[in-house]
Amino acid sequence: MDETLLLIPGPTNLSKRVREAMAGPQLPHVGAEFYSKFKETVQLARYVFKNEKGVQFVYTGTGTTGMESAVVSLVSRGDRTLTLMNGYFGHRMFLLNQIHGAKADNMDFGSTRAADPDLLRKELRKKKYSVVFITHVDTSSSVLNPVEELVDECSKAGALSVVDSVCAIGGEPMDFDRLGADVVFTASQKALAAAPGAVLVAASARAMEHMENRKSPIESYYMSLLRWKPIMDDPKMYLATPATQVLLALREAMLEVKEEGIERRWARHKKLAEMAQHTVEGWGQKFVAEEGHRAHTVTSFWVKDGTAGPIQRTLEARHRVMVSRGIYDDKDRMIRIGHFGILQPEMFQKALGHMGEVLEELGLVQGRIASTRPRIRK
């Protein structure tokens, strides 16, 4: 490998085409070329979200901009909201609700279990919530939530639903029109395989109506989806200068997604997840996420306390493969492998093989490696 292979859960490896898309001369954001490329980017975003019915947004920012845009645009001070948490990012969403003045409740499923639709139904019967926040895949734990069932419960209870799909779209199935959620967002640097710096948001007609009929105005300029809406229709209008290179990279990355076909891309991610799970199982390590709720984009497992750092460092120094450790309290005892974007099974197989060698060398999986070579499912 002539450069480090990123197997961290974002940002991810960039294709040659995506790198080249960022390397041209500076384009004026109001000029004809950027105008037509931006319009195309919004259409491509509709393709990756499967959003024909709702409003589609693409603007400069990160996943956190998407989180905060959803909160400030939908939640008024004093509204009762519920956040389902399975790790760090769910907790951040809860915090954003508190910061922006919601009467914020949460249901904490811990960092290993998925959110339970039955428990959600019971909670929604007890209290009237205006908005429920769901994380599709919590990147800190790799828990994949049953979004369809959770969104369904919200719809039945008359609550708006928001899905943080930052670590999912492009790798996990997403059909915005069918799902029926009110706001779904992702960021450019994960399974879409573009550079960091763009946020993509889909909003239902119901969500837009809710924003238009709010009693109090949205308490943000940049993160108001209502302000961004006219820019999506006419990018010559000015709200803030877009990160043009980042958006050109995103356009190129989504053209690549379309060429592969979104369903085929989901299938490739499923295959990568199966390879990771089979290999980790073979190593005898314990998964963080419970069975049946392990993401197709990231796999995390526990390692002996204190060994996550040496595993990460040795793998990078010796094989130029970079994985992530856990977040905060879990940083010394959890490994997270990001397997999304342009990663192909053959390359992943090789990297997992190197990882097994490192675990063996550090005395963590003696005698197991030979029989547990990662395999590619045909």
Ligand SMILES: Cc1ncc(COP(=O)(O)O)c(C=O)c1O
């Ligand atoms: C699930 C999830 N939500 C939100 C974020 C925040 O995104 P960003 O770091 O781009 O602001 C991340 C980042 O990793 C994430 O994984």
